Amino acid sequence: MAAGSVTEVKEALAKVGYLADEPAALVSFLAQRLEKPVLVEGPAGVGKTELAKALSRATGRELIRLQCYEGLDEAKALYEWNYRKQLLRIQAGGEDGWEDVHGDIFDKEFLLERPLLQAIASPEPVVLLIDEIDKTDQEFEAMLLELLSDFQITIPELGQVAATTMPIVVLTSNNSRELTEALKRRCLYLWLDYPDLEREMEIVRLHAPELPEALARRMVEVVRMIRALDLKKPPSIAESIDWARTLLLMGAEDIDSETFEQSMSIIVKHRTDIELVAERVGVKLAAAESVRPQG
Amino acid sequence: MPQPSPYGPRAEAGPPGLAAKLLGFCEELRGEGVAVGTSEILDAFAALEQVPWTSRDDFREALATTIAKSQEDRRLFELLFDRWFFRSAESEAVERGIEETERRHEGGERLDLDELREQVRQAIVEGDDGEMRDLARLAIAAFGRQGEGSGVVGVDVQRIRRTLGLSAGTQAPAEDGAAEQVPIDREQLNAFERHLRRELERDLIERTSTLPPSRPLAELDRALPTSPTQDLAAVHRAVSQMKRRLATLGHEQRGRRKGRTVDVRRTMRASLQTGGVPMYLRYRPKRPRRPEIYVLCDVSTSVTSASVFFLSVLHALHDSFRKLRSFVFIERISEVTEVFEHERDFRVIAQRISSEGGVADVSGYTDYGRVWLEFLGKISDELDPRSTVIVLGDARTNGREPHADVFAQVSERAGRLFWLNPEPRLYWNYGDSVMAAYERYCDGAFECWTTRHLENFVNVVAGGTPRD
Numbered sequence: 001m002a003a004g005s006v007t008e009v010k011e012a013l014a015k016v017g018y019l020a021d022e023p024a025a026l027v028s029f030l031a032q033r034l035e036k037p038v039l040v041e042g043p044a045g046v047g048k049t050e051l052a053k054a055l056s057r058a059t060g061r062e063l064i065r066l067q068c069y070e071g072l073d074e075a076k077a078l079y080e081w082n083y084r085k086q087l088l089r090i091q092a093g094g095e096d097g098w099e100d101v102h103g104d105i106f107d108k109e110f111l112l113e114r115p116l117l118q119a120i121a122s123p124e125p126v127v128l129l130i131d132e133i134d135k136t137d138q139e140f141e142a143m144l145l146e147l148l149s150d151f152q153i154t155i156p157e158l159g160q161v162a163a164t165t166m167p168i169v170v171l172t173s174n175n176s177r178e179l180t181e182a183l184k185r186r187c188l189y190l191w192l193d194y195p196d197l198e199r200e201m202e203i204v205r206l207h208a209p210e211l212p213e214a215l216a217r218r219m220v221e222v223v224r225m226i227r228a229l230d231l232k233k234p235p236s237i238a239e240s241i242d243w244a245r246t247l248l249l250m251g252a253e254d255i256d257s258e259t260f261e262q263s264m265s266i267i268v269k270h271r272t273d274i275e276l277v278a279e280r281v282g283v284k285l286a287a288a289e290s291v292r293p294q295g
Numbered sequence: 296m297p298q299p300s301p302y303g304p305r306a307e308a309g310p311p312g313l314a315a316k317l318l319g320f321c322e323e324l325r326g327e328g329v330a331v332g333t334s335e336i337l338d339a340f341a342a343l344e345q346v347p348w349t350s351r352d353d354f355r356e357a358l359a360t361t362i363a364k365s366q367e368d369r370r371l372f373e374l375l376f377d378r379w380f381f382r383s384a385e386s387e388a389v390e391r392g393i394e395e396t397e398r399r400h401e402g403g404e405r406l407d408l409d410e411l412r413e414q415v416r417q418a419i420v421e422g423d424d425g426e427m428r429d430l431a432r433l434a435i436a437a438f439g440r441q442g443e444g445s446g447v448v449g450v451d452v453q454r455i456r457r458t459l460g461l462s463a464g465t466q467a468p469a470e471d472g473a474a475e476q477v478p479i480d481r482e483q484l485n486a487f488e489r490h491l492r493r494e495l496e497r498d499l500i501e502r503t504s505t506l507p508p509s510r511p512l513a514e515l516d517r518a519l520p521t522s523p524t525q526d527l528a529a530v531h532r533a534v535s536q537m538k539r540r541l542a543t544l545g546h547e548q549r550g551r552r553k554g555r556t557v558d559v560r561r562t563m564r565a566s567l568q569t570g571g572v573p574m575y576l577r578y579r580p581k582r583p584r585r586p587e588i589y590v591l592c593d594v595s596t597s598v599t600s601a602s603v604f605f606l607s608v609l610h611a612l613h614d615s616f617r618k619l620r621s622f623v624f625i626e627r628i629s630e631v632t633e634v635f636e637h638e639r640d641f642r643v644i645a646q647r648i649s650s651e652g653g654v655a656d657v658s659g660y661t662d663y664g665r666v667w668l669e670f671l672g673k674i675s676d677e678l679d680p681r682s683t684v685i686v687l688g689d690a691r692t693n694g695r696e697p698h699a700d701v702f703a704q705v706s707e708r709a710g711r712l713f714w715l716n717p718e719p720r721l722y723w724n725y726g727d728s729v730m731a732a733y734e735r736y737c738d739g740a741f742e743c744w745t746t747r748h749l750e751n752f753v754n755v756v757a758g759g760t761p762r763d
Binding site for chain 2: 006022023026027029030033034036039041081083086087090091098105175178184185187188189190191
């Protein structure tokens, strides 16, 4: 993907199975042109992570992923000295003078590259995905700043490692806490929301092409109806795709209250949610059936 | 009035052209509280070099992605973007004396209302922006001929909408048995109304040759369209943030206490500095203490509107903390920890608390004094400096003895004590509110009736140093 124009980016993404809307395509385009990281926020399951994966597929770059969690530290994100190997080196070179050994053991050879350093040091351009950045603490964010603005990492014993090729960096956040201004300042911002009806239909039909259009429309309508309820965990796009595939396997021709009850657990995954959905949506479906002419 | 800009006085209007307009736009955003730094502006210009300016959407998205860095900023951005560039274009037109009176209403004559209605509905359903705009003009023209214009833009928009018979949701089937109407989306109807408003404003500007003064956004526009008391999910978010903050408090003390254990891996790694001889020991980080929280929640009638909010806070707290004990009180106090532990459904909880709580005696008026006495009697042995007490209530004693001295004892035994009051600070200590008497013994007292306040509370709690 050469990133010639927004439309080209959009088409390239569509080719690898990701239907981006206008803002998403534009931001992906700008990210490559301006060489800036992208911060993607939005509710769970709208395809934030998938965007990074699709970018990697569309550009033919390798995807390097750093999954964030509470307590993630530099040793697991940036680099770590391989101390076992260093010890071996010290013992093996018993005769060598201290100066030699000292110069030797802090060499690239003894460095364990973690995802961030890997992305920087890679000879081929890559896509770096920093997933769920909001799960880490603010200290970790601060550590990322050098990487995000200058694409370099400072290792005290070695000096700076600067990127030889520009990675596309995608950070995702579920908005569970405010990220720091400093981090936001360095990123392009993209808010992803649930797609509108037409686009979700396209997405579903792209991933479950055998599903008849009428059924797909009905399914997406029901999913949207469920999302409108105040649920603990509204169904994601991935779950609508799963549901579409389930309906195919079940050989369903229409979503009536029976099919719905049987397959509801694919899209609703909390006990209280299930009750609420059964109550609100199930009843509506049943009512619609009784109105419809028999046969 | 917009707040004074933290970035110094407003720049001179400067030379005409897009750059100046953009800077003016950023200035306006700052006035509304969006943090637009110089680096953002530079990014915006860099981004604009990459997109065609002829496409309004690309232009706007490119600006938005570099300038608006949160969902709320984005909302403000959208509101201001339309307004700013509309005003810019109009003021330019007024300056140069450009008018388009002749051309614009042509065609309005030929359309009768029914035909127009169909076209508008079609455009709204299809979400065709350009079409909607043209039709909005036609509708205004047609409407103008009926002579019902009030001259007030907001009123006229609604009148035109009603004349066209447009409303969100499912439409009543047409009388002549025509095909069922496609329901109109609320969002899209709003879009059409925006076009109507815009075109009416344009008319007004053209008639009077002046721009109406620019006003800062009203609070109403700025607020997110959710009702504060019902947004359970937002409460949950704020509380889970609070959990993180409370859990990481005291982190700074780690590794300085007795009972540390040696981290072999890190010690070995450190030993390399000394040629493989472990000279310096490295210790495992001390796990932060788990906070013990006592929450006391007023559920009397004087806080009815807030108690739903409070109960949802309690509900969310229970999701996050294991060592949490919750109490509700009116005249007496009653522990409801179990209800929350066994019920997951918020509505059932609210119901069970009102039926089984047994906290109302006779009058149903809050008796804070008695509540403190009972609380202290029941629980004082278990309070220790590691525990946090949070009181949710309005401190209105209904003229009864407040027993602030007993409250002081509670405060003394607990490590920290916070008070969240559902009334604005302005009303504290008016009437029978004895907030001042209690506030002295609190580590913090906060007004709290929206999730925003709750977040503020969380922030303050996290910022303060913990008392041990």
